Amino acid sequence: MVKILLKSVREYKWMSLLSPLLVTIEVMLETYIPFIMGNIIDYGITPGNLGYISSWGMVLVGLAVVSLIVGAGASWFSSHAAAGFAQNLRHDEFAQVQKFSFANIEHFSTASVVTRLTTDITNVQQAYQISIRIAFRAPLMFIFSMIMSFRVSQQMALIFAIVVPILAVVLYLIIHTAYPLFSHVFRRYDILNRVVNENLRGIRVIKTFDRQEEEINKFKDASNGIFTIFSKAQRLMSLNAPVMTFMINTTMLIVSWVGAQMIVGKSLETGQLVALFSYTMSILFSLMMLSNIITMLSVSQASANRIAAVLQEKPSIVDPAKPVTTVKDGSVTFDHVSMTYLHAEHPSVADVSLQIKPGEFVGIIGATGSGKSTLVQLIPRLYDVTKGTVLVGDVDVRNYALRPLRDAVAMVLQNNTLFSGTIYENLRWGDPNATDAEVEKAAQMAQADSFVQEMPKKYDTYIEQGGSNVSGGQNQRLTIARALLKKPKILILDDSTSAVDTETEGKIMTALRTELPDMTKIMISQRITSIAQADQIIVMDDGQINGVGTHEELLKSNAIYRELNNSQQKDVQDTIKEGGDSNAPDAGNK
Template structure:
């Protein structure tokens, strides 16, 4: 786990290494200062030697300045190292998520990934800064103080040697019992983030149905569960303080008794006794810091495990080293294709065979849940088949570089997504170097140019998050234009015109037929009128292909298709308006 995390340190290695060196220097000087203070008392103040006081006093002043400088430098470098490490870690996780297949993304809930990118990494950042500063300072202070205590009085030094294991056993018990609870806390954070995300994304539905109260109750319950688990964990961690106070008080009592006995026996001087008290405070303070470190590491270990899980998840879909970088045409072939989603016990597609020539217009229709979207998702290799082969341009899709394949296959979904920015910026996802002339051309083909021109800022009109300031039909047409800008060999429209009226949809089909004759066009729809002129229509039923034919052939030979067409004709073609 540590090896995976430390890969994200990269350019902050210097700060990571130099900070502990400054810390060790600072603690070494700090632990030597009480030794000099004892010398001032015993060799300068008590005998009345002013020169000794001045000489040692100047040395103390210089050492204090050096210690302060080392401490400030350690703080500065550790802050830079921790912030940079967290920045790189966020970048690495986000970059890793971009390589995931849909199957990988199905494994991680969106809310969980958000928690890992925010709360978990913040915990790791805090722990990292603590590790390269406080976690170095505490043991070094402990070690140096015990060594100096032995130099002052070996009998007092053994006292501290016996105290440390007692506290260590207590700390181990605290960490062992609190760690599982902190893991539960972060699972509850995932749940809370999911509630918030769903509420904000569906806020219009929530208000329409007047479910604000129910949503508040759901949020309150999630927040309550976090508080309960976190409070239970903190109650265990809270044992740290009374344990520490007990050890400190006991040690002080024993040290006072032992010091008085040694002073009476003339084997310990007053200045040395004062320095022993200082060392005892340093030792016990170091142990307290170690307790705090263990508590934080208990929290951070759970976060680290969740972050490493993402970093070590290998993408299920990768390109071969000698991958193809060009598709010859837009022909599509399915050869005995079977597919099932991970964790499912049944096939979504079973022994599918299909041939679509390049440039063909193909309609795909069927009842809800008949794997229409699953079928077309295999073409750009959003999922890999369980068995069989999917070919594009005569080659297995697994032979292509992923970027090549997905540049040649443009897919427009029913649930359209636009990103914050201008219309121009959204369209250029299809081609970053597209000119305004090219943008206007694809807008015209998608029947979106008129409404874009009617906007006060035209192509520079700002799109709000997810495109909420434009209608559903307008979003669909903009995403179609964005896909066309890729100049693909295959265009897949998955209910991508469901929010447009029938006249606009007809004009889009006419534009495709006129301007994109060599592009293979696959249209998933529930409206027969949308695919009535298709070269072939595929009827999906129960995870397979029930029938293939033209509109006329299916009317004559397929009862389900005939009944659907007749029902839609009676309803006026199922027309949907914006």
């Protein structure tokens, strides 16, 4: 796992190596300073030797300055290397997520991917910075201080041999209890992110239903969950400080008591005792630092695992070894195709066989959940079939490189998203090199040009995030125009004219049929009127094809289609009787 993450260190490798090197120098200098101080007391101050004091005093100042500079360098290199490493890791993880298929994303959940890209990366960044600085500093400080205190007085150093193991056991017990709590926190972050994500996406629905209060409570629950675990873990960790203070004071007392007796017995000098006080502090503090480091590193191990899982996830839909790069035409064949979603028990599409000729207009109709969207998503390979084969231009879709396949198959979803930017910019997602005239032509076919022309800035009108400043029907027409700019061989409209009135929808289909006769048009719709003109209509029922034919043929031969037609005719009649208008959605332009 560590190996996978460390691949992202890249250009920050040398900084990462410099930091521990400088730390080693810093610690050596720092532990030498009390030794010189002790000597100055014993050989300079006590006998009144001013020459000794001034010459070693200069050395002392020199060492302190060098140690300061080296320490600052180590700190700078470690923080810079850690920030750079985190940046690379974030880019690598984000790039990996872009390669994911829908199935991959469903595996992790969007909220969890967000936590892995934010909180988890921050944790790993901190852990990395600690690893290349403090994780070196603490044990080195401990070892050098132990060596130096043995050098000063072996007898006194034995005190540490008793105190250190006791402290180590206490600190271990604290960490051991706190760690499992920390590792739970991340799962709580996923929940928090899910609540925020859902809230922001559905903010309009929330406002419409006046559900702010409930949403605040949902957020509070998620946030309280994090608070409870964190404060429990922190309460345990806060025991560290009093335990340390107690141990330091006790050790100091023992050192003072034994030291005083040794001074009286002439086996220890005053300066040596002062040096030993300093080493006591260093040894105990480095132990505390070590315990903190171990906790932080173990906590961030959970984060590191979660990031590594994303980096190691194999994108389930990738280019084949020798991909076909051109799509011959817009023909589509389903050959005994079945598709079962991950974790689903039953197939959403079962044993479907179907032939669509290039340029045909195909309508798909059926009850909700009958598998219409699943079926068409197999054409641009948004999901792979579980059984059978889907062929586009007589080639199995799995044999194409993804880019040319998805360029040839444009898909417009019911809730397709527009992005923040001008209308020109949004439509050019379909073709970045399209001229203004080409953009406008596509918009005309999608019946979007008329309302865009009425906007003050026309095609330079700024679309807000998620297309929030255009109506649902306008949004749909713009996304159809965007898809048309790809000049696809196959255009799939997945209920993507649902918010467009029937008259405008009719105009769109007429434009597509007359101006793009070679482009295969596959249209999913709940409205019979939308697909009645199709060359063939497919009636889906429970994942299977229940009937295929033209409008007239199906009216005669297919019970489901007849039933749908009758109920929709009745609705129209009822509405007319009530004096309403059947073409409710988006009848006017905003």
